[in-house]
Amino acid sequence: MISGSFTFGIVVFFAILVFQLGAKSIFKFTNIKCQDHDLNFSRSEVCRLKVIGRGLVSLNVRVGLYKTPVTNVTLNMGFYKKANGFKPFLYNYTVDFCDFVRNRKRYPVVKVIFDIFLSASNINHTCPYDHAIVVDNLVLDEGKFQYLPIPEGEYMLKLRVFAYNDLKATVEAYYYRKMSFSL
Numbered sequence: 138m139i140s141g142s143f144t145f146g147i148v149v150f151f152a153i154l155v156f157q158l159g160a161k162s163i164f165k166f167t168n169i170k171c172q173d174h175d176l177n178f179s180r181s182e183v184c185r186l187k188v189i190g191r192g193l194v195s196l197n198v199r200v201g202l203y204k205t206p207v208t209n210v211t212l213n214m215g216f217y218k219k220a221n222g223f224k225p226f227l228y229n230y231t232v233d234f235c236d237f238v239r240n241r242k243r244y245p246v247v248k249v250i251f252d253i254f255l256s257a258s259n260i261n262h263t264c265p266y267d268h269a270i271v272v273d274n275l276v277l278d279e280g281k282f283q284y285l286p287i288p289e290g291e292y293m294l295k296l297r298v299f300a301y302n303d304l305k306a307t308v309e310a311y312y313y314r315k316m317s318f319s320l
């Protein structure tokens with residue numbers, strides 16, 4: 138038997154979906170913070186948002202690597218939503234990044250998120266990494282999120298980067314989603 142709360146969840150999911158089909162929404166970066174934890178290993182040389190046009194903001198990161206080749210990378214992603222400070226929201230996910238770039242099909246959920254960053258980066262290849270890591274002019278393209286049931290609000294994606302199980306960097310990307318009705 139299907140539980141009541143499960144049915145309710147499905148109804149809410151489709152209600153949000155239908156609601157969003159009739160609405161245009163805006164995703165926008167509002168801030169980015171990079172923190173280095175081992176300056177002998179890596180350093181964030183660029184970590185900034187750039188205004189590139191009317192209402193458009195792009196994200197730019199460059200991280201120098203000093204102990205190459207890097208063959209062992211683990212990422213921990215946490216999503217936070219603002220409500221009296223940032224609270225954990227939906228995902229807290231840890232993934233072996235070198236395995237991900239080798240076997241993308243095994244990671245359908247993270248793939249959606251990583252593809253956004255990979256498309257603007259120079260790390261869309263298998264390990265090892267022996268060059269600076271660059272994310273250049275990444276703009277959150279609404280087309281990629283249109284049908285994700287993410288409510289309006291302010292969010293933060295916290296990315297913790299480990300190499301050989303040692304925390305090397307933390308990146309916090311802040312962004313908001315806003316609806317705008319234009320039916």
Ligand SMILES: *[C@@H]1O[C@H](CO)[C@@H](O)[C@H](O)[C@H]1NC(C)=O
Pocket residue numbers: 175176177
């Ligand atoms: C970084 O390298 C310098 C010089 O080799 C060394 O003195 C320092 O302890 C190292 N720092 C870390 C965090 O490993």
Ligand SMILES: *[C@@H]1O[C@H](CO)[C@@H](O)[C@H](O)[C@H]1NC(C)=O
Pocket residue numbers: 213215225229230231
């Ligand atoms: C997410 O998971 C990591 C690793 O398991 C843990 O260290 C961290 O505290 C978790 N964060 C949240 C917000 O649950």
Ligand SMILES: *[C@@H]1O[C@H](CO)[C@@H](O)[C@H](O)[C@H]1NC(C)=O
Pocket residue numbers: 251252253255256261262
């Ligand atoms: C990354 O590279 C793979 C394999 O070359 C390709 O199939 C995929 O479309 C690329 N992804 C992005 C986001 O560019």
Ligand SMILES: *[C@@H]1O[C@H](CO)[C@@H](O)[C@H](O)[C@H]1NC(C)=O
Pocket residue numbers: 209233300301302
């Ligand atoms: C990555 O390095 C850590 C620490 O040396 C090790 O425990 C882990 O097994 C390595 N992961 C892979 C996939 O080799």
